[in-house]
Amino acid sequence: MDQIREQIEALRRQLHEHNYNYYVLSQPVISDQEFDRMMAELISLEKQYPEYADPNSPSVRVGSDINKSFTQVPHRYPMLSLQNTYSEGEVTEFYNRVKKSLNEDFDVVCELKYDGTSISLIYEEGRLTRAVTRGDGQKGDDVTANVRTIRNVPLILRGEQIPPYIEVRGEILLPWSSFDELNRERAAQEEPLFANPRNAASGTLKLQDSRLVASRRLESYVYYMLGESLPTESHFENMTLARRWGLNVSSAMKRCHTLEEVFDYLHYWERERRNLPVTTDGVVIKVDSLVQQRNLGNTSKFPRWAIAFKFNPERAVTTLKSVSWQVGRTGAVTPVANLEPVLLSGTTVKRASLYNEDAIEALDLHIGDKVYVEKGGEIIPKITGVDKEARSLPGSRVLFTPNCPDCGTPLVRNEDEAVHYCPNSEGCPPQIKGRIEHFVTRKAMDITIGPESISLLYDKGLIRDAADLYTLRFEDLARLERWGETSARNLLQSIERSKSVPYERVLYALGIRYVGETVARRLAHAFPQIDRLMDATEEELTAVEEIGGRIAQSVTAYFANPVNRAFVERLRAAGLQFTLSEEALAGRSEKLQGLTFVISGTFALHSRDEYKAMILQHGGKNSGSVSKKTDYILAGENMGPAKLEKAKKLGVKVIDEQTFLSMLR
Ligand code: IVH
Numbered sequence: 031m032d033q034i035r036e037q038i039e040a041l042r043r044q045l046h047e048h049n050y051n052y053y054v055l056s057q058p059v060i061s062d063q064e065f066d067r068m069m070a071e072l073i074s075l076e077k078q079y080p081e082y083a084d085p086n087s088p089s090v091r092v093g094s095d096i097n098k099s100f101t102q103v104p105h106r107y108p109m110l111s112l113q114n115t116y117s118e119g120e121v122t123e124f125y126n127r128v129k130k131s132l133n134e135d136f137d138v139v140c141e142l143k144y145d146g147t148s149i150s151l152i153y154e155e156g157r158l159t160r161a162v163t164r165g166d167g168q169k170g171d172d173v174t175a176n177v178r179t180i181r182n183v184p185l186i187l188r189g190e191q192i193p194p195y196i197e198v199r200g201e202i203l204l205p206w207s208s209f210d211e212l213n214r215e216r217a218a219q220e221e222p223l224f225a226n227p228r229n230a231a232s233g234t235l236k237l238q239d240s241r242l243v244a245s246r247r248l249e250s251y252v253y254y255m256l257g258e259s260l261p262t263e264s265h266f267e268n269m270t271l272a273r274r275w276g277l278n279v280s281s282a283m284k285r286c287h288t289l290e291e292v293f294d295y296l297h298y299w300e301r302e303r304r305n306l307p308v309t310t311d312g313v314v315i316k317v318d319s320l321v322q323q324r325n326l327g328n329t330s331k332f333p334r335w336a337i338a339f340k341f342n343p344e345r346a347v348t349t350l351k352s353v354s355w356q357v358g359r360t361g362a363v364t365p366v367a368n369l370e371p372v373l374l375s376g377t378t379v380k381r382a383s384l385y386n387e388d389a390i391e392a393l394d395l396h397i398g399d400k401v402y403v404e405k406g407g408e409i410i411p412k413i414t415g416v417d418k419e420a421r422s423l424p425g426s427r428v429l430f431t432p433n434c435p436d437c438g439t440p441l442v443r444n445e446d447e448a449v450h451y452c453p454n455s456e457g458c459p460p461q462i463k464g465r466i467e468h469f470v471t472r473k474a475m476d477i478t479i480g481p482e483s484i485s486l487l488y489d490k491g492l493i494r495d496a497a498d499l500y501t502l503r504f505e506d507l508a509r510l511e512r513w514g515e516t517s518a519r520n521l522l523q524s525i526e527r528s529k530s531v532p533y534e535r536v537l538y539a540l541g542i543r544y545v546g547e548t549v550a551r552r553l554a555h556a557f558p559q560i561d562r563l564m565d566a567t568e569e570e571l572t573a574v575e576e577i578g579g580r581i582a583q584s585v586t587a588y589f590a591n592p593v594n595r596a597f598v599e600r601l602r603a604a605g606l607q608f609t610l611s612e613e614a615l616a617g618r619s620e621k622l623q624g625l626t627f628v629i630s631g632t633f634a635l636h637s638r639d640e641y642k643a644m645i646l647q648h649g650g651k652n653s654g655s656v657s658k659k660t661d662y663i664l665a666g667e668n669m670g671p672a673k674l675e676k677a678k679k680l681g682v683k684v685i686d687e688q689t690f691l692s693m694l695r
Pocket residue numbers: 110111112141142143144145147148149199200201253254314333336338
């Protein structure tokens with residue numbers, strides 16, 4: 031008996047932990063499938079042994095995503111979830127159960143199960159009045175302001191038969207392309223990466239700054255309608271109408287009359303989903319008739335008229351050889367698993383992300399373990415579990431390194447952050463080298479020197495930071511192993527040229543946290559002289575368009591540090607630009623005020639970056655993808671055909687370089 035009790039309690043502990051990883055850290059360490067399996071095991075044990083009931087068991091709680099800073103509002107109709115299955119047999123059982131209890135003819139509707147974050151949209155008199163997250167199913171966060179920024183959520187419905195009050199349920203997603211772009215930016219800023227588009231979508235929806243939300247290109251898909259007076263008694267018909275009203279209803283929705291058709295649908299999308307722009311993790315099968323839905327009713331958690339069939343994620347088993355630690359330019363230390371190479375969805379996987387200490391602990395990882403790696407939706411494969419039974423002689427337990435792997439300094443972990451940092455930013459070689467590498471990148475100072483040479487110059491004691499580049503002497507360089515006079519001359523020339531790099535790029539080169547290219551440009555224009563920026567207060571900074579509290583704090587913290595101020599002074603003494611050029615100042619105009627541009631293709635007269643800068647300088651906006659809000663596409667050679675087609679469809683004007691330049695004259 032005691033053994034059962036222990037088993038139940040262990041499952042609860044683990045599920046609580048996984049809930050936390052999933053909802054709070056947004057960094058799940060096991061697959062959904064594994065989670066569902068554990069939950070099913072717990073539920074079945076609890077049913078069998080009711081004497082061990084616990085009101086706080088994870089089985090009675092649906093993960094909550096409530097955020098203190100949003101207003102909570104109750105759902106008029108609770109947001110239920112769906113019964114999940116991975117087995118086709120259970121789909122058949124579901125179908126037969128429905129058939130038996132209805133005892134009449136029925137249709138089912140098959141839809142894709144979109145893997146994002148769920149949302150409830152309320153339309154009153156055809157106007158979007160509120161958007162609420164799922165929360166705990168009974169009440170959620172009011173995220174209306176953020177949802178209003180999502181391009182394919184209509185603010186006003188158009189057309190006929192629109193009821194005075196409806197709630198539309200759907201999913202908010204971040205398409206793959208935007209997800210990759212977002213993570214690339216985050217990698218460049220050394221911010222932690224989002225594990226998958228779902229976490230990125232839910233994280234984005236909870237941002238305080240809805241402008242930032244808007245920049246991330248979320249999308250919505252709606253799949254359900256509620257209300258007192260719906261237009262028809264068919265789910266399929268209602269969704270078809272919803273599509274006409276302007277809501278984004280997936281075109282993959284299909285009404286089926288037989289179980290065979292249902293399976294055809296499952297098999298078709300199991301393959302085809304790979305070609306979709308967003309993540310899906312299964313198929314939802316719903317009874318079409320609302321009358322029949324009501325007759326079937328709900329359990330406390332699930333409707334009896336629907337089931338979700340989940341696709342199997344692609345997974346492989348391999349051996350954990352070792353764990354290494356990487357130190358980035360901000361000092362963040364990330365664990366990386368080195369694996370016995372294994373083939374997974376067409377690529378060989380040798381390394382996997384381990385995220386942080388909590389993730390490692392949750393896995394109870396030992397060297398030599400047989401581990402499961404998955405690539406379901408992730409860019410970097412991740413370890414989702416350990417085959418503990420295969421562990422005969424466990425290797426040493428993987429513990430988070432207490433000291434910096436490079437400089438030995440004890441690592442620090444902030445209270446409510448999962449990340450470990452090496453605090454020795456002034457003396458830790460990979461941090462210093464990383465900052466220099468950032469300083470010389472093309473979009474920053476554009477100095478032609480690679481990481482190996484930076485490392486060499488650092489190790490030889492010729493540079494201790496980026497400012498030292500400007501004191502390098504020809505004799506020292508030419509003497510270096512395998513360098514010679516040509517390399518030395520080239521580097522010095524490149525360094526010399528960097529002195530004319532404009533102020534905004536110098537600002538970006540400093541590597542201030544959260545100050546990417548665009549932010550640097552904004553700051554340079556708002557504070558055309560570095561001294562003004564160095565003394566700016568947080569209030570002055572946040573007054574600038576697109577500069578939020580997080581950036582403002584980071585900028586003031588950077589300039590509050592005397593080491594950084596001294597660094598700027600040395601760069602200034604070397605002759606770098608710390609004032610917005612006369613041209614940039616004089617060249618500023620409002621000619622493109624209110625216009626949004628998408629740049630696509632390659633150009634002959636200026637680089638893409640130069641065009642981006644020009645657009646900003648003249649008051650316009652840059653955007654990454656074509657939408658109804660796009661005014662112009664600035665098209666070069668080889669513009670993508672998808673973009674061109676979309677532009678045609680939306681009636682967006684496509685202009686070439688010459689036309690663009692003439693707009694500025
Ligand atoms: S119907 C009462 N349809 O899956 C029925 N849900 O596990 C409400 N989801 O909370 C759900 N695609 O966030 C439905 N085509 C679809 C869906 C879908 C994704 C999500 C939704 C729901 C969860 C249930």
